[in-house]
Amino acid sequence: MRKGTSRRRFMGEGSIAAAALAGLAANAHAAEGGSAHLCVTCGTQFPESATPPAHCPICEDERQYVGPDGQKWTTLDQLRTNHKNVITKEEDDLYSINTMPKFGIGQRAFLIRTPRGNLLWDCVGLIDDQTISRIKELGGIAEIAISHPHYYTAMIEWSRAFGGAPIHIHEAERPWVMRPDPCVRFWKGESQTLLGSLPLVRTGGHFEGYQVLLWPAGAEGRGALMAGDQPQIGLDPKQVSFMWSYPNYIPLNAPTIRHIMACLDPLEYDRIYGAFVVRGKGIVFTGGKAVVRRSAERYLRAIQG
Ligand SMILES: [Zn+2]
Numbered sequence: 001m002r003k004g005t006s007r008r009r010f011m012g013e014g015s016i017a018a019a020a021l022a023g024l025a026a027n028a029h030a031a032e033g034g035s036a037h038l039c040v041t042c043g044t045q046f047p048e049s050a051t052p053p054a055h056c057p058i059c060e061d062e063r064q065y066v067g068p069d070g071q072k073w074t075t076l077d078q079l080r081t082n083h084k085n086v087i088t089k090e091e092d093d094l095y096s097i098n099t100m101p102k103f104g105i106g107q108r109a110f111l112i113r114t115p116r117g118n119l120l121w122d123c124v125g126l127i128d129d130q131t132i133s134r135i136k137e138l139g140g141i142a143e144i145a146i147s148h149p150h151y152y153t154a155m156i157e158w159s160r161a162f163g164g165a166p167i168h169i170h171e172a173e174r175p176w177v178m179r180p181d182p183c184v185r186f187w188k189g190e191s192q193t194l195l196g197s198l199p200l201v202r203t204g205g206h207f208e209g210y211q212v213l214l215w216p217a218g219a220e221g222r223g224a225l226m227a228g229d230q231p232q233i234g235l236d237p238k239q240v241s242f243m244w245s246y247p248n249y250i251p252l253n254a255p256t257i258r259h260i261m262a263c264l265d266p267l268e269y270d271r272i273y274g275a276f277v278v279r280g281k282g283i284v285f286t287g288g289k290a291v292v293r294r295s296a297e298r299y300l301r302a303i304q305g
């Protein structure tokens, strides 16, 4: 489903990521007692270093952007002084986690509770004692899965706070993991089932290893699609869209849209939870599958003329 040009572009960016990591490794001794810096624009956390990294490859990628005032860094200690996480029940066994005020891209994460253990879907840059104690009250975190690199943020801190919970990331996104750690479990293939019978499906599109999660018990048993950025829920929750870059308005091509649809069509879901509340509620409450089909057909008509 990937065109050669996209793959070349992806590998090129991957090399940039590798170069940034090599630079950090060269400073390994200086890292003693340093901080794991977070990029202010995307929220990605890097390995500990005495001085901030030279670049953020996630933001320098064509899908993202460096902030208008140039590359800026912060640390978790700084972030904890003026931000907090708001944890809200969305429906039975589903809680959203929003950092306030907005930090980085501004996405939310979700805690899904299952009888076999809880899963953190997507991630945010802030984690603090208040967040940890509230999530422990809700049963903790047994596993983590993140849709794509824009939301990896402080995933290693989240895993460590919950006993080294494994983080499931598709193998195709390995070059975009800025803070490598043994808790990251790369998986290959097109789907796998996580703890609590939660299917993780690789659709590609926005990222080569883009993955969505199906929560079969969601929406009172009708199923909920945990979509992250793709399908992206519109201001009108009866519409969704699909983009290679949302900030820079770069669309996906028709074969990729058809592939995403072939991946989503077999899944049983009625509701869709997206990454953002800044535009509406970020939820398609009902009829989600028809919304996705109709939106994809319209998208194909729009790009094919
Ligand atoms: Zn960044």
Ligand SMILES: [Zn+2]
Binding pocket: 148, 150, 206, 229
């Ligand atoms: Zn994204």
